[in-house]
Amino acid sequence: MQSREQPGWSPEPVAPGPDLHDVPMSWFNIVPNLPAPLPPARDPEDAKGSRLEVQQRIRLDAMRAQDAATDSFLPIPERVRQELAGLGRPTPLLRARALEEYLDTPARIYLKREDVLPTGSFKLNSAVTQAYFAAQQGVGTLVTETGAGQWGHAVAWAARRFGLHAIVFWAGVSARQKPGRHTVIEMLGAQVHQSPSELTAPGKALLRDGRHVLGSLGTAIGEAISYAADHPETRYISGSNLPHVLAHQTVIGQEVKTQLDALGETPDTLIACVGGGSNLGGLMGPFLADKAERGDGLLLLGAESAAAPRLTRGEWRYDHADPEGVTPLTKSYTLGRDYELPDTHVGGLRQHSGSSVVGVLRQQGLLDAVAYEEGEAFDTGRLVLRTEGMLIAPESCHAVRAAIEQAVRARETGAAKTIVACVSGNGALDLDGYTARFGGRAAHA
Amino acid sequence: MQSREQPGWSPEPVAPGPDLHDVPMSWFNIVPNLPAPLPPARDPEDAKGSRLEVQQRIRLDAMRAQDAATDSFLPIPERVRQELAGLGRPTPLLRARALEEYLDTPARIYLKREDVLPTGSFKLNSAVTQAYFAAQQGVGTLVTETGAGQWGHAVAWAARRFGLHAIVFWAGVSARQKPGRHTVIEMLGAQVHQSPSELTAPGKALLRDGRHVLGSLGTAIGEAISYAADHPETRYISGSNLPHVLAHQTVIGQEVKTQLDALGETPDTLIACVGGGSNLGGLMGPFLADKAERGDGLLLLGAESAAAPRLTRGEWRYDHADPEGVTPLTKSYTLGRDYELPDTHVGGLRQHSGSSVVGVLRQQGLLDAVAYEEGEAFDTGRLVLRTEGMLIAPESCHAVRAAIEQAVRARETGAAKTIVACVSGNGALDLDGYTARFGGRAAHA
Numbered sequence: 001m002q003s004r005e006q007p008g009w010s011p012e013p014v015a016p017g018p019d020l021h022d023v024p025m026s027w028f029n030i031v032p033n034l035p036a037p038l039p040p041a042r043d044p045e046d047a048k049g050s051r052l053e054v055q056q057r058i059r060l061d062a063m064r065a066q067d068a069a070t071d072s073f074l075p076i077p078e079r080v081r082q083e084l085a086g087l088g089r090p091t092p093l094l095r096a097r098a099l100e101e102y103l104d105t106p107a108r109i110y111l112k113r114e115d116v117l118p119t120g121s122f123k124l125n126s127a128v129t130q131a132y133f134a135a136q137q138g139v140g141t142l143v144t145e146t147g148a149g150q151w152g153h154a155v156a157w158a159a160r161r162f163g164l165h166a167i168v169f170w171a172g173v174s175a176r177q178k179p180g181r182h183t184v185i186e187m188l189g190a191q192v193h194q195s196p197s198e199l200t201a202p203g204k205a206l207l208r209d210g211r212h213v214l215g216s217l218g219t220a221i222g223e224a225i226s227y228a229a230d231h232p233e234t235r236y237i238s239g240s241n242l243p244h245v246l247a248h249q250t251v252i253g254q255e256v257k258t259q260l261d262a263l264g265e266t267p268d269t270l271i272a273c274v275g276g277g278s279n280l281g282g283l284m285g286p287f288l289a290d291k292a293e294r295g296d297g298l299l300l301l302g303a304e305s306a307a308a309p310r311l312t313r314g315e316w317r318y319d320h321a322d323p324e325g326v327t328p329l330t331k332s333y334t335l336g337r338d339y340e341l342p343d344t345h346v347g348g349l350r351q352h353s354g355s356s357v358v359g360v361l362r363q364q365g366l367l368d369a370v371a372y373e374e375g376e377a378f379d380t381g382r383l384v385l386r387t388e389g390m391l392i393a394p395e396s397c398h399a400v401r402a403a404i405e406q407a408v409r410a411r412e413t414g415a416a417k418t419i420v421a422c423v424s425g426n427g428a429l430d431l432d433g434y435t436a437r438f439g440g441r442a443a444h445a
Numbered sequence: 446m447q448s449r450e451q452p453g454w455s456p457e458p459v460a461p462g463p464d465l466h467d468v469p470m471s472w473f474n475i476v477p478n479l480p481a482p483l484p485p486a487r488d489p490e491d492a493k494g495s496r497l498e499v500q501q502r503i504r505l506d507a508m509r510a511q512d513a514a515t516d517s518f519l520p521i522p523e524r525v526r527q528e529l530a531g532l533g534r535p536t537p538l539l540r541a542r543a544l545e546e547y548l549d550t551p552a553r554i555y556l557k558r559e560d561v562l563p564t565g566s567f568k569l570n571s572a573v574t575q576a577y578f579a580a581q582q583g584v585g586t587l588v589t590e591t592g593a594g595q596w597g598h599a600v601a602w603a604a605r606r607f608g609l610h611a612i613v614f615w616a617g618v619s620a621r622q623k624p625g626r627h628t629v630i631e632m633l634g635a636q637v638h639q640s641p642s643e644l645t646a647p648g649k650a651l652l653r654d655g656r657h658v659l660g661s662l663g664t665a666i667g668e669a670i671s672y673a674a675d676h677p678e679t680r681y682i683s684g685s686n687l688p689h690v691l692a693h694q695t696v697i698g699q700e701v702k703t704q705l706d707a708l709g710e711t712p713d714t715l716i717a718c719v720g721g722g723s724n725l726g727g728l729m730g731p732f733l734a735d736k737a738e739r740g741d742g743l744l745l746l747g748a749e750s751a752a753a754p755r756l757t758r759g760e761w762r763y764d765h766a767d768p769e770g771v772t773p774l775t776k777s778y779t780l781g782r783d784y785e786l787p788d789t790h791v792g793g794l795r796q797h798s799g800s801s802v803v804g805v806l807r808q809q810g811l812l813d814a815v816a817y818e819e820g821e822a823f824d825t826g827r828l829v830l831r832t833e834g835m836l837i838a839p840e841s842c843h844a845v846r847a848a849i850e851q852a853v854r855a856r857e858t859g860a861a862k863t864i865v866a867c868v869s870g871n872g873a874l875d876l877d878g879y880t881a882r883f884g885g886r887a888a889h890a
Contacts, residue, residue, distance in 0.1 A: 188831060
């Protein structure tokens with residue numbers, strides 16, 4: 001094929017640009033709008049050196065600045081708005097009529113379709129943003145971790161889009177479940193390592209001691225940070241948990257607000273699955289003022305995995321986000337860093353701790369939470385497939401499960417509730433989990 | 446989950462319906478607008494009985510009526526328009542700016558995104574239509590064949606949507622390549638049989654003689670027809686080749702026309718991949734009047750597989766669409782029904798013959814054609830992934846490959862051509878083919 005090399009990042013917008021009319025002008029910054037101060041990250045009292053200093057060194061300048069910002073709105077650079085439009089934003093808000101019909105409910109169920117983004121998940125919103133800032137800073141290589149693989153996939157694409165190299169530590173159990181997603185990430189040119197690996201000190205320690213050998217988001221976080229710290233020419237980026245990531249995802253909630261307004265709808269319930277919390281923060285952040293005003297009139301509901309029930313059964317305390325203590329201590333709902341997460345297909349929710357921002361929402365009583373077993377999630381996925389036709393990610397199934405329970409309750413009370421659930425991702429590259437549950441006997445269940 | 450049984454088809458529209466404003470009112474009927482009469486199907490001169498009579502018996506009434514219709518526009522029933530809107534029609538027309546940038550071309554490349562439909566391909570447009578008419582006729586079970594699996598997947602969903610049962614004969618080689626798609630079709634409750642199978646006389650004959658043992662769309666067609674003929678309570682439906690299927694797909698071309706008009710664009714080139722021809726007919730049918738007016742000013746281009754090069758190397762003559770001669774004789778470009786199709790991952794284009802409608806367009810000089818090797822198609826898929834971010838079906842890669850060649854030519858001549866290619870389907874459930882080409886070494890290519 002006669003064509004020139006993949007171009008690197010260019011400060012010039014791609015001309016002529018797509019229509020930006022419907023793309024938000026700013027990110028919503030949740031932190032200054034929380035009902036209580038965000039507990040700051042801090043160093044543990046041990047002799048292993050300052051984790052906070054490491055974070056300062058390995059993070060992108062713009063991301064540190066955004067985490068420290070006190071403005072309620074952070075302007076989105078024009079080039080990032082163009083990228084978001086080019087990805088197909090705003091994403092559709094689907095009225096799930098067939099699902100409503102099946103449930104025989106007076107409730108109206110809306111699904112925010114982040115699964116239609118090109119790499120198949122909402123993660124792309126923050127990945128293109130961080131890749132843009134990395135290119136602007138002159139960084140050549142991004143190091144990150146991924147749980148289910150959706151963030152790694154998004155980073156692999158965004159890095160290529162901006163002419164950068166990407167190195168991804170992937171929770172081993174998820175990586176092994178998903179050869180297809182592995183192929184795609186490699187086709188994009190990223191380097192993938194299953195975590196725990198022999199490439200880093202924390203990975204080696206876990207393998208040596210036989211702890212967390214399945215891997216998890218936590219083991220991958222620890223390794224990615226350690227790798228970035230050992231390779232000063234790289235920068236480390238995160239796909240969840242932190243204020244700037246949640247801010248990047250607020251394009252979701254802002255769009256939902258506009259889309260509901262255009263339909264003359266006021267939401268009664270907003271639901272997102274919750275792993276690191278960026279899907280939840282992204283959907284709900286822009287509605288925090290409504291929540292403050294309406295109180296119990298607006299239900300904010302986080303759906304988590306019963307395999308990692310932080311919000312429903314965890315403790316609100318300081319903990320490391322990785323088992324080896326490479327990360328600083330952050331306050332969140334946690335199961336404890338020694339908690340051995342079971343082998344499930346819900347990699348995106350498979351974390352022992354979570355976001356401080358989400359934790360404050362929960363601790364202050366603004367956020368309700370519910371946990372589902374893996375089987376309940378896949379059954380929900382099959383129902384969505386059978387009614388609405390699309391195959392959604394196992395993580396997203398948790399949010400839709402909660403929406404269904406709310407809709408069934410609405411049927412019982414006769415209340416015509418307006419329920420919005422975020423479909424964080426597509427499930428076609430997570431089909432192994434569905435196959436494990438339904439393969440060979442799917443037709444007869 | 447407390448919920449009632451999946452409802453069957455109801456003559457009442459689902460209230461309140463989605464917005465139908467942008468959904469076409471009619472299908473465009475290509476046959477009366479062809480530059481030459483469509484050669485009629487006929488029976489062979491043998492003693493095996495009339496295939497035409499079998500077709501009359503096993504087909505849905507509405508489909509036979511549509512094939513015989515002489516009107517240029519066939520009204521789309523309100524309920525079908527609601528279904529199409531509910532699926533997300535109109536689908537986006539994406540300006541592939543990143544691909545253009547990569548190619549450094551003055552051409553504008555537009556991709557019609559049929560891959561975003563819930564089951565991941567354009568096939569759903571005809572599947573919901575035929576399931577609707579089957580339900581209206583009181584038929585309980587639909588029998589069909591599928592090559593790549595996209596049609597079978599779409600029929601499985603549409604059948605469930607209208608409370609029907611579906612039986613799918615699937616070209617064996619494709620079925621074995623795609624365990625994920627197999628899971629999805631079974632999750633939808635359809636019965637799947639790999640072709641050739643022991644369930645039908647033509648399947649048994651092929652297995653006994655060791656012919657076409659890999660299976661193909663042709664072997665599956667023969668078995669589906671034979672099965673339907675042996676089970677009078679069922680009806681047989683097709684996903685391509687025939688006038689009514691091409692008509693159902695003209696929602697694609699009609700939307701493209703409206704979308705280009707809104708952008709102030711006039712197309713110079715329209716491109717579709719071509720297997721049975723319904724994607725091609727669906728895109729190009731509504732532009733036939735423009736072609737008649739503009740002649741060489743509008744290029745219509747079919748992209749086929751070099752493994753089944755009917756339009757570029759086949760003969761324009763009568764042939765059976767299946768190796769055993771279960772189908773009537775139809776005139777099309779054919780490689781001959783004894784042609785043993787090689788083992789490729791491009792199941793949707795893996796046919797020895799094709800559509801009479803497409804054949805007439807080709808034979809009358811309105812349609813150009815080009816054939817690509819499987820490897821060229823997958824390389825194109827990787828380029829689309831790397832630039833635009835989405836993973837497209839191997840069949841669709843053929844169309845985009847042709848668009849890229851046209852765009853490169855535009856660069857050489859400096860002509861700012863407007864090129865439209867149809868992305869017939871998503872590739873996430875065809876990832877095996879990509880993995881076979883790139884797995885394990887994708888990053889280093």
